[in-house]
Amino acid sequence: MISQKIIPPFYERLALVLIGLISLSYLVILGKEILDPLLFGFLFAVLLLPISNFLERKWRFPRSM
Incomplete structure (x- = not known):
């Protein structure tokens, strides 16, 4: 059997979206x-993520501080 998709009418889709x-x-x-x-x-x-990444990479601060 070939299954066909049933597409609801435009006004029904519009109402559901609204x-x-x-x-x-x-x-x-x-x-x-x-x-x-x-x-x-x-x-x-x-x-604050870029500042945290900088402190971790350059100054070796752990993230938990």
């Missing part, structure tokens, strides 16, 4: 108190 985006944005708004510190921590980690 519902998903609205749900995701609502969850982001609800989780803002948790997401803000996580995002700032990620930003600081990315910004």
Whole structure:
């Protein structure tokens, strides 16, 4: 048997994408108190990584310090 993919109509796909985006944005708004510190921590980690690598390579500081 040959299986055929059933592609839903455009308006159905558009509705599902919009519902998903609205749900995701609502969850982001609800989780803002948790997401803000996580995002700032990620930003600081990315910004401090080159300094950490420099200290490890040039001055032989261990990463745990």
